[in-house]
Amino acid sequence: MTVGLPTHAYLVAGDSKLVDAQAAMESGISAVMGALAGINMISGAGMLDSLACHSLEKLAIDAEAIASAQRLAAGIEARTDTLAIGMFSQTALHGDFLKLKETRALFRSEQHFPSPVIERASRSESEEEIPRDTFSRARARVTELLGSYPAPAPPAERRSRLLGIASRETSLGGLAGRPGIEQTAPILGI
Numbered sequence: 001m002t003v004g005l006p007t008h009a010y011l012v013a014g015d016s017k018l019v020d021a022q023a024a025m026e027s028g029i030s031a032v033m034g035a036l037a038g039i040n041m042i043s044g045a046g047m048l049d050s051l052a053c054h055s056l057e058k059l060a061i062d063a064e065a066i067a068s069a070q071r072l073a074a075g076i077e078a079r080t081d082t083l084a085i086g087m088f089s090q091t092a093l094h095g096d097f098l099k100l101k102e103t104r105a106l107f108r109s110e111q112h113f114p115s116p117v118i119e120r121a122s123r124s125e126s127e128e129e130i131p132r133d134t135f136s137r138a139r140a141r142v143t144e145l146l147g148s149y150p151a152p153a154p155p156a157e158r159r160s161r162l163l164g165i166a167s168r169e170t171s172l173g174g175l176a177g178r179p180g181i182e183q184t185a186p187i188l189g190i
Helices: 021-037 056-074 085-091 101-106 134-148 156-172 181-188
Strands: 008-010 041-043
Touching: 021 056, 056 134
Parallel strands: 008 041
Antiparallel strands: none
């Protein structure tokens, strides 16, 4: 029995300490489980080491797993009244479905097309280029997304106070400087 309450779960994370095959397996499986279970809000994308740390590259990879899981959960719908009987009669035994107007109209909505984080080129296409691993492609995607983000411009006093808090806390934690903050502060608008 469904009661219609919103649901939340920590999924798309794992125990791996690196963005590696274990992290991908843990994220992919839990993204599919969450989507098929109908979870409304899933937290944990980009998380490693049992939620102890976060990776922007893993977040980019997890976004692909989540999009694929959402497409899987959407299921298969009859998008034409006749279940494509007319399409079969048009192609006869030739099977040239890609030439049909209906195929072109439905093609994009029926499958998930991932970002360049996921390698989809055939081997002959990719042999001319230096192969990059998934992490490298994810890092390039993160750089692209962060570069296109229009950062808000907070008042100078707020920016100064936030950076002061970060400096104090990193100092109390025994860190030299503010690791990562110098790179991300402009993006976050602080």
